[in-house]
Amino acid sequence: MNPLTYQKLFQSKTNNAHLVTFDNGNDYVVKLFKPSEDKALINEWLAYCIARFMGLPIPYSYLIEMPKSFVEVFPKGHGTVYTSKQFASKYIANSVNAHETKVENILNYNDMAKIIVFDYWLCNTDRTRKNILLQEQTAGNHFLWIIDNAEIFDSYSWTMNDLENLPQNLIRSATHELMVRFIKEEKDFKIALTHIQSIPTQLLEEILSFVPNDWG
Numbered sequence: 001m002n003p004l005t006y007q008k009l010f011q012s013k014t015n016n017a018h019l020v021t022f023d024n025g026n027d028y029v030v031k032l033f034k035p036s037e038d039k040a041l042i043n044e045w046l047a048y049c050i051a052r053f054m055g056l057p058i059p060y061s062y063l064i065e066m067p068k069s070f071v072e073v074f075p076k077g078h079g080t081v082y083t084s085k086q087f088a089s090k091y092i093a094n095s096v097n098a099h100e101t102k103v104e105n106i107l108n109y110n111d112m113a114k115i116i117v118f119d120y121w122l123c124n125t126d127r128t129r130k131n132i133l134l135q136e137q138t139a140g141n142h143f144l145w146i147i148d149n150a151e152i153f154d155s156y157s158w159t160m161n162d163l164e165n166l167p168q169n170l171i172r173s174a175t176h177e178l179m180v181r182f183i184k185e186e187k188d189f190k191i192a193l194t195h196i197q198s199i200p201t202q203l204l205e206e207i208l209s210f211v212p213n214d215w216g
Helices: 040-054 109-121 174-180 187-197 201-209
Strands: 003-009 018-022 027-031 061-064 086-090 095-097 132-138 141-146
Touching: 027 040, 027 061, 040 061, 040 086, 040 109, 040 187, 040 201, 109 141, 109 174, 109 187
Parallel strands: none
Antiparallel strands: 003 018, 018 027, 027 086, 061 086, 095 132, 132 141
């Protein structure tokens, strides 16, 4: 998978989400390494793999290798540096953030409890309405995707000591409140918790083994 065309920079608090067209005909949101947010890409990769294990609605993502000459066309001045690999997520076309539309019905309502458990288990305190996408299938009926998991463990730049002292309080999230409206049964939370607790240690070790050395 090779990059063809740089499209644009998405405006965000990190200014590190770039839309790029690749030679497989698809667009991807690409993130580069930022020393000031040295765990952001690790967080994205780990969260993606765990989300896939749980069967969550998350765009297909990859660790890619873009030539330095191509990365040099990206906008400058946002503190990114070139590394051996970058993180790329498939762009979800014809979708909007939750703050851009009225949510009448979520088609994949069975995923809502799983997403909330996922956020709590990984201490993702940044599940805002900008970090989900709603793709309208028919009038008023949306499929919900989760995106942007760079702040799991409550930080872009956590330390091992931070991981031992993660917040234990409730996450204040208007997005979680939105999701709860579509959860049918309380047992969905218990099922999701059992599932995420069953992830094998060996799988977590394998996931982390793919993290490039120059990602900090």
